[in-house]
Amino acid sequence: MNDSSTCNDNNINNYKIIRLKHKSNLHSSEIKAIDYINKFFNQDNFYIEVNPGSVKIYLKKLDMKKLGRLIKEINDTSPFLLKIYRTIKNIKSYVIENNKRVYVDYNREKKVKNRKKKERNRQKYFYARNHNFNVINQPLPEKYINKIICGDSEQILKEIPDNSIDLILTSPPYNFGLDYKDSRDGYYWKSYFSKLFSIFKECIRILKYGGRIIINVQPLFSDYIPTHHLISNFFIKNKMIWKGEILWEKNNYNCKYTAWGSWKSPSSPYLKYTWEFLEIFAKGSLKKKGDKKNIDITGEEFKEWVSARWSIAPVRNMKKYQHPAVFPEELVYRVLKLFSYKGDVILDPFNGTGTTTAVAHRLKRNYLGIDISPDYCNTARGRLNP
Known part of the structure; x- marks a missing residue:
């Protein structure tokens, strides 16, 4: 004015x-x-x-x-x-x-008497207490900083020191039967989760105290496998704090509502979903320490993105990357600015064609990407210096 x-x-x-x-x-x-x-x-x-x-x-x-x-x-x-x-x-x-x-009454909260005392009585995130996490963080060895490594994530992660990664953002294969290069997608579910959880155990070990793990996942509803719940249960059983959940609204309404299930009948209606999930976990503490000079999120971005339903269109040009499930750069951009500082080390153990590492590089984060496909790793390296 x-x-x-x-x-x-x-x-x-x-x-x-x-x-x-x-x-x-x-x-x-x-x-x-x-x-x-x-x-x-x-x-x-x-x-x-x-x-x-x-x-x-x-x-x-x-x-x-x-x-x-x-x-x-x-x-x-x-x-x-x-x-x-x-x-x-x-x-x-x-x-x-x-x-x-x-603009009005958005910050009005119901008054709860003796709130702090009642929180202590309830024991918030009780499931994550009495953990054995090391509270001392350490730097990632130079040979892993800003690298794209081709190989089996489980084996490569075993070589990385404890408490050396700030944030892990990944979207593991969904086990839908998609056509990935150099890997199958359609395992027996028990085998799929066994391998996935072996990798996630290593992720928890190498994550810094106060660090975050964020998993983008879409359950396979036609198999009635609640992947997001099973993954959440795994992290909770391993003493990670569930920090929250973001709904990634893809606005994909091209659904054939009668392709599976009953039509106009309660016999067996099939529910369709236009969104995916981002499950967010913290190791040991909800607070992540960092230098205020390395915060790069604006006030406008913060206010918009803490509303945990993000409307972001899916990638339309996946043929460009020869990959069936590329997530959009905007999704990674928001995650990294909301949950990490400049200079943090960002890991994607299912890096694919390198969306996570490309955006991390652009936002002045350090990165480490791992994928089993040589072709995808080459694509990921090419996206770092377009």
């Missing part, structure tokens, strides 16, 4: 109200444009009131993208209309909910 503007931060009638002064009466075209905008929003959430010498903006919830589209549609170059938009856009106190900015 400029010097002629004043902002009233009081919530009146459950709104956040902003008053903008104007030096002369608004032009009739500006008033019509504001009336036009108001028609497209529920006044319980947002509207603009025109008064002599000023306008009042009533804010509760607002889709900023929709407001921006309407102003472009009007094609109004009025400085005052643009000032309204910029003033709203520059408000920093809000949360994102269903793609709308929520």
Whole structure:
């Protein structure tokens, strides 16, 4: 806002109200444009009131993208209309909910008496207590820093020292029967989990105290195997703290609802899902220590991404990488900025064509990628210096 503007931060009638002064009466075209905008929003959430010498903006919830589209549609170059938009856009106190900015009561919590005492009585993450984790972290040997290594992850990880990796982000093969190079995908489930958990045990060992493991997984619903729950149970049994779960909404609605299961019958309806999961675990402590100078997430990003449903389109050009299940760079970008510092060591033990390592490199993290396919490893190396 400029010097002629004043902002009233009081919530009146459950709104956040902003008053903008104007030096002369608004032009009739500006008033019509504001009336036009108001028609497209529920006044319980947002509207603009025109008064002599000023306008009042009533804010509760607002889709900023929709407001921006309407102003472009009007094609109004009025400085005052643009000032309204910029003033709203520059408000920093809000949360994102269903793609709308929520400005009122988003941080109101129910008051719980003796909260700390009750937390102690409940023993939060009781399942992860009495662990035997070493609290002393150590640097990763130079020969593993910023490398793509081709081979069996289980064997390679055995050579890596304890407590030397800051964050592990990976998406293991889903066991769907996809066509990966140099490896099968469609094992007997017990064999699949046996191998997977052997690798994850090594991951826990080499993870730093306070480090995070983040697993992107999609259960095979047609086999009725809740992979995300089985993986979570494994980490919980191994004393890792479940830090949370992110739903990666892929917005993939090209589902044939009758391909499996009963049609219009409770006999055996088949449930379809448009999302995948990111299961997040911490070793020993929920808090990860780091230098504040190495934080690179913005306030806007933080507020948007802690809302644990991320709408990110899946990769469409997988033929480019000759890989059937590449996850998008945006997914890795958000994970690394939200859960790691610049200079941290990022590991992907199922690195595939190198999305994790490429984004880590770009964000000034150190990386280590491991994959069994020589072709995929070569692709991953090529993505580091495109």
